[in-house]
Amino acid sequence: MPCAGDRLVIDRDGLARLLAELSADGRKLVGPTVRDGAIVLGEIDGLADLPEGWTERQDAGCYRLERRQDTALFGYAVGPHSFKSWFFPPRETLWRAERRDRGFDVVRASDAAPPKLALLGARSCDLHALAIQDRVFSGDVYEDASWARRRSDVFVVAVNCGQAGGTCFCVSMGTGPRAAAGYDLALTELLDGEHRFLVEVGTDAGARLVERLSAAREATPTDVAAAERATANAVAGMGRRMETEGIKELLYANLEHPQWDRVAERCLACANCTMVCPTCFCSSVEDVTDLDGGTAERVRRWDSCFTAEHSYVHGGSVHASTRSRYRQWLTHKLASWQDQFGSSGCVGCGRCITWCPPGIDLTEEVAAIRGTKV
Numbered sequence: 001m002p003c004a005g006d007r008l009v010i011d012r013d014g015l016a017r018l019l020a021e022l023s024a025d026g027r028k029l030v031g032p033t034v035r036d037g038a039i040v041l042g043e044i045d046g047l048a049d050l051p052e053g054w055t056e057r058q059d060a061g062c063y064r065l066e067r068r069q070d071t072a073l074f075g076y077a078v079g080p081h082s083f084k085s086w087f088f089p090p091r092e093t094l095w096r097a098e099r100r101d102r103g104f105d106v107v108r109a110s111d112a113a114p115p116k117l118a119l120l121g122a123r124s125c126d127l128h129a130l131a132i133q134d135r136v137f138s139g140d141v142y143e144d145a146s147w148a149r150r151r152s153d154v155f156v157v158a159v160n161c162g163q164a165g166g167t168c169f170c171v172s173m174g175t176g177p178r179a180a181a182g183y184d185l186a187l188t189e190l191l192d193g194e195h196r197f198l199v200e201v202g203t204d205a206g207a208r209l210v211e212r213l214s215a216a217r218e219a220t221p222t223d224v225a226a227a228e229r230a231t232a233n234a235v236a237g238m239g240r241r242m243e244t245e246g247i248k249e250l251l252y253a254n255l256e257h258p259q260w261d262r263v264a265e266r267c268l269a270c271a272n273c274t275m276v277c278p279t280c281f282c283s284s285v286e287d288v289t290d291l292d293g294g295t296a297e298r299v300r301r302w303d304s305c306f307t308a309e310h311s312y313v314h315g316g317s318v319h320a321s322t323r324s325r326y327r328q329w330l331t332h333k334l335a336s337w338q339d340q341f342g343s344s345g346c347v348g349c350g351r352c353i354t355w356c357p358p359g360i361d362l363t364e365e366v367a368a369i370r371g372t373k374v
Contacts, residue, residue, distance in 0.1 A: 002207040007219035008199045014215045015073075015187075015197055016047040018157070021212050022118040027155060030086060031120030032079065037065055039079040041086075044120070051076065058166040058239070058350065061359030074121055074189050077165030078349050082126050082278030083119055084133060087150040094285070094298045104296075118155040122183065124176035125168075125347040127158060129278035131182055135341050136281050155205060158183035162191075162230035166239035167350030169363060173244065175347045177234040185210065188227040198227040240350060242363040243370060247344075248335040250370055255327065259368045264323035266358045271304035273352035273360075274329065279345050282310060305329050330362060 002008065010018065019029060023046075031044045034051045044050070050073045057064045058077065068075050097104040122130075137147035161177035170176030179186045184206035188198040198219055201207045210216055274280040284303040289296040303310050306325045311318035319325045337345030346362075353361045 002201050002210045002216075004201050004203055004207060006201045006207070006210075007224065008201070008210060008216045009196050009219050009223050010199055010213060010216050011194075011196050012047065012073075014213050017213055017215070018185075018209065019044075019046050019118075019120070021209060022155060022157075025118075025155075026116055027118040028115045029118050029120060030083070032074070032076070034065070038063065039065070039076050041079070041081040041083065041121075047073070050074075050121075055163075056165070058168075058354045059359075060167065060353050060361050061356055062166075063354050070191055071195065072162075072189060072191055074159045074187075075163065077161065077163065077168055078123055078125065078351060080276050080351065080355055082129060082276070082349070082351070083122060084129065084278050086117060086119075087130075087147055088133065088137070088281065088302075089146075091299060091301045092146060094300055096298075097296045099294045113152075114150045116153050116155075117150075118157065120157045120159075122156055122158045122179075123161055123349075124158065124179040125170045125173075125349040126278055127156070127179055127182035128173075128175040128347045129349070132279045132341065132343060132345065132347070133281065135343075155209075156183045156185075158186040158202075160186060160188040160227070160231055161234040162189055164234045164237040164239060165350055165354075167353040167361075168238050168348065169240035169242050169350060170348035171235055171238050172240075172242040172363075173344060173346055173348035178231045188230055190223065190226045190230065192226050196223070198223050240348075240353070240361070240363045242348070242366055244334075244344070247366065248338050250366075251331045251335040254369050255331070257369050259365060260323045260327045262368075263326055263360060263365055264321065266360055267322050267326050268357060269306045269322045269325055270357060271306040272355045272357065274304040274306060275302065276351040276355045277333075278347060278349060278351070279333075280304070284310065305332070330365065333362075334366070 029044045030041060032039050032051050033042050033044055033049045034054055039051045052073050053068050053071050055066050055068050055076045057066055095106055097106045137144040158179040160179055183202045186200040190196050201210060282303045282305055283300050285300050287298050305328050308317045319328050333345040
């Protein structure tokens, strides 16, 4: 039987069998697929749903799908989605109350076990993001029951990046492009003549699944070297970089830097950056009733520190200006997050750069502050 740390090789048929085995175990497959002009994450049935032969071009405020010259299944970096929404839904009913003759009956959110998930194509940056969210929602003191239920039984098939996107900077953040933890199996797609996948076993559950794949063979030194070249290609192709040495102290010391005013002139406070970020966790809770007052619901939904209502307290918003909101977001993500959770809140995926309408680039903003300290 394979063990954690073993390396094997499967072909396309072997990957199809792997997905079929996960489905046979009663797991819902969540992976990359092409929809609405982007590579997004959604429920898939098998190999045919993967973005075969597609890649994307990313830059500040720019995302375009493009055809590849091969049949790669994972020949892209990251799309607008992360796996966060499968564990922290954008909108979730916490409880529902219905009027009865003598008052209200309160029906709380279901405690039923959520569907068992299998995540396919998780990149190293997103695995780091899930680990960060685990600290936020399942910390030592407070635990979000909804998050904990959804995270309790998940099988992760990671994919090591063979190319970087135009806005990627995971190397700067120490979060990629090679998965180091948080997976059951990790694939490296190899296209040097024979289309195959190097499979690295991360857990006993992963080993048991691989044992069921009769076509898997042991990896050769040639396979391992090809996988290392693929990762090196991604490292060399990073579209962005960010100097992180002393970044917390830098931002704390420059809260009145004129760069905050300059970025505020461009920022739309649209919250796109926080919606696509795999680590942002701001939310709001609202109570809604139907027109006749017969039912009421308490709903949690995603919110953003870029909205005026998010920081509203009696008398007004703490962050009343766009300047203040952008500064709050960036300093929290890169500085005060370290004080709260012991790590940066940024994993270098670059989504906030790609999906910002005016193309604001946080790596450039940090560089501007670092270059001219006040």
